[in-house]
Amino acid sequence: MVHGHDALDYITLNTRTVKGGLGIARRENLEAYLFLLPWIIGFLVLTIGPILASLGLSFTDWQVGLGMNFIGLENFRLMVVEDDLFKKSLGVTFNYSLMALPAGIVVALAMALLLNQKVFGIGVFRTIYYLPAVTSGVAVAMLWAWIFNSEFGLLNWALDLINVKGPAWLLEPRWALPAFAVMSLWGAGGLMIIYLASLQAIPQNLYEAAQIDGANVARQFLHVTLPMLTPTILFNLVVGIIAVFQTFTNAYIMTAGGPNFATYFYVLHLYNNAFGYARMGYASALAWVLFVIVLVMTLAVLRTSQYWVFYSGEKE
Amino acid sequence: MSLQAPADKPQGWTFTYKTRRAVLQLAVLLVGSAVFLTPLGWMVLTSLKPTEQIFLFPPEFIPKPVEWDNYAEAWSQGEFWTYTQNSTLVAALNIAGNIFGSSLPAFAFARLRFTGRRVLFLIMLSTMMVPIWVTIVPTFLLFKFFGWNGTLLPLIVPGFFAVPFYTFLLRQYFLGISHELEDAARMDGANSLTIYFRIVMPLARPALATVAIFAFVYHWNDLITPLIYLTDEKLFTVALGLSRFRNSYRMEMSHMMAAATFALVPVLIIYFFTQRLFIQGIVLSGSKG
Numbered sequence: 001m002v003h004g005h006d007a008l009d010y011i012t013l014n015t016r017t018v019k020g021g022l023g024i025a026r027r028e029n030l031e032a033y034l035f036l037l038p039w040i041i042g043f044l045v046l047t048i049g050p051i052l053a054s055l056g057l058s059f060t061d062w063q064v065g066l067g068m069n070f071i072g073l074e075n076f077r078l079m080v081v082e083d084d085l086f087k088k089s090l091g092v093t094f095n096y097s098l099m100a101l102p103a104g105i106v107v108a109l110a111m112a113l114l115l116n117q118k119v120f121g122i123g124v125f126r127t128i129y130y131l132p133a134v135t136s137g138v139a140v141a142m143l144w145a146w147i148f149n150s151e152f153g154l155l156n157w158a159l160d161l162i163n164v165k166g167p168a169w170l171l172e173p174r175w176a177l178p179a180f181a182v183m184s185l186w187g188a189g190g191l192m193i194i195y196l197a198s199l200q201a202i203p204q205n206l207y208e209a210a211q212i213d214g215a216n217v218a219r220q221f222l223h224v225t226l227p228m229l230t231p232t233i234l235f236n237l238v239v240g241i242i243a244v245f246q247t248f249t250n251a252y253i254m255t256a257g258g259p260n261f262a263t264y265f266y267v268l269h270l271y272n273n274a275f276g277y278a279r280m281g282y283a284s285a286l287a288w289v290l291f292v293i294v295l296v297m298t299l300a301v302l303r304t305s306q307y308w309v310f311y312s313g314e315k316e
Numbered sequence: 317m318s319l320q321a322p323a324d325k326p327q328g329w330t331f332t333y334k335t336r337r338a339v340l341q342l343a344v345l346l347v348g349s350a351v352f353l354t355p356l357g358w359m360v361l362t363s364l365k366p367t368e369q370i371f372l373f374p375p376e377f378i379p380k381p382v383e384w385d386n387y388a389e390a391w392s393q394g395e396f397w398t399y400t401q402n403s404t405l406v407a408a409l410n411i412a413g414n415i416f417g418s419s420l421p422a423f424a425f426a427r428l429r430f431t432g433r434r435v436l437f438l439i440m441l442s443t444m445m446v447p448i449w450v451t452i453v454p455t456f457l458l459f460k461f462f463g464w465n466g467t468l469l470p471l472i473v474p475g476f477f478a479v480p481f482y483t484f485l486l487r488q489y490f491l492g493i494s495h496e497l498e499d500a501a502r503m504d505g506a507n508s509l510t511i512y513f514r515i516v517m518p519l520a521r522p523a524l525a526t527v528a529i530f531a532f533v534y535h536w537n538d539l540i541t542p543l544i545y546l547t548d549e550k551l552f553t554v555a556l557g558l559s560r561f562r563n564s565y566r567m568e569m570s571h572m573m574a575a576a577t578f579a580l581v582p583v584l585i586i587y588f589f590t591q592r593l594f595i596q597g598i599v600l601s602g603s604k605g
Contacts, residue, residue, distance in 0.1 A: 032430035039421035042477025050451035137537030139576035
């Protein structure tokens with residue numbers, strides 16, 4: 001029973017709300033961008049700006065105090081053909097990943113399984129196991145340099161207890177990198193927490209179903225726990241490689257890249273070129289290679305995120 | 317929990333099995349705890365030893381006599397009081413900067429509707445993975461252009477712009493805050509800034525505390541930024557001062573360990589009192605920072 005009059009009212013009312021709505025939307029847009037300002041400025045000035053600037057610089061031979069010339073891809077040619085330390089540092093970084101990451105995954109997973117039990121005082125144990133993960137930096141590097149001391153260090157004392165003569169760790173090219181890996185296991189609590197969270201998100205009915213099918217503890221682990229954790233493992237692996245590519249403080253403090261470049265990590269080379277020799281052009285090229293490596297890794301994570309997304313959907 | 321024995325075992329067997337299992341678990345847990353705590357214990361013990369007791373094999377663990385003076389000597393060898401003040405200033409300003417710089421965009425991403433929200437959020441997420449090393453050279457040159465190098469400004473000012481990881485973390489938390497209070501306040505004519513300050517921020521205190529703790533630990537431990545920008549010892553942070561300690565060969569091991577202990581204590585104290593927030597932050601982000 002709509003009269004002409006009512007209909008007109010309805011229309012004017014409606015246009016008014018629509019107009020008002022647009023106004024509100026526009027206002028909310030403006031408001032939102034004001035809220036976003038700290039991020040937008042930071043993104044432009046401190047992230048994307050520098051990334052593009054270093055791309056530009058990577059095509060130059062700029063050394064502070066000397067001139068700047070455009071040299072095209074010369075820096076990248078130098079890297080591949082002439083700079084042995086570039087290859088060395090890349091090799092050290094990948095070698096270290098191959099040692100530290102699988103060991104870290106196994107240890108962290110074992111810790112998480114252990115700490116996922118209902119045992120008296122488990123909260124205290126979790127606190128202790130996670131503790132080293134919050135410590136980092138110069139103090140920890142100094143401490144471990146002392147622990148690795150070949151003659152009076154704690155580690156070689158412990159090895160001596162089981163009648164093993166420990167190597168000179170940080171002084172031997174062959175043992176310096178493994179020493180770094182041992183040290184990284186001490187901080188495995190950081191990974192452990194992530195596994196623990198993933199373990200606790202596994203639906204209990206999967207275990208119940210496995211038990212009904214007669215699966216023992218080992219089979220439950222192999223056929224339920226491990227498959228359910230694979231996305232976390234993969235994710236941690238890739239994030240781990242990216243983190244290894246930023247290893248600086250420990251190497252800088254404990255060995256300064258030595259002995260004989262055995263712990264010369266990638267960013268140490270970048271640091272030396274940029275702030276040691278002031279070769280800003282070449283350092284920028286190194287930075288871009290790092291960026292591309294990290295980008296490829298990140299894309300790998302996104303590819304695996306299909307599983308990832310599926311899981312979080314399951315949890316809800 | 318997940319790996320416990322099935323409950324439907326014969327009664328007597330279950331008892332012994334369970335007991336044995338519990339004892340074994342406890343033993344393994346205790347051994348693990350010893351492994352994780354020993355390095356820190358070794359650091360503290362070394363810091364309290366007289367010099368002649370340090371270079372012994374096998375080591376003597378208990379300092380005899382206990383040399384508290386090592387701390388005083390280490391303290392006076394570097395300008396540790398100055399370093400501590402600088403580190404505290406840098407950490408405090410970064411905590412404030414990170415909290416506001418990251419929560420404002422997080423509020424927009426979580427609670428406001430605007431054009432480009434999805435795209436901008438994805439861009440922000442993707443910058444989370446960009447290592448500091450990728451941007452370090454142009455940033456250094458930019459700050460040099462501003463005349464900031466050699467001052468504390470490069471350590472402080474960037475903190476006031478959003479840290480993508482914290483923005484993401486806070487956005488996740490903000491999403492979970494109920495809309496009822498906000499709707500009621502909007503009815504009463506409150507604008508977004510009021511909602512942000514009066515409703516969302518007070519309710520998000522646990523997440524803000526997590527950001528504050530992460531920011532403190534990060535900046536207290538950070539070596540790279542101070543190393544690159546600071547030249548005057550009067551401006552050194554604890555981490556940078558400590559690294560110079562390491563390079564001077566005259567330094568005694570007990571003094572180095574005393575200084576290292578001193579540098580780690582604030583972080584350890586904060587961890588002991590706020591572990592829940594640490595772990596919440598990691599779980600909330602779904603991954604390590």
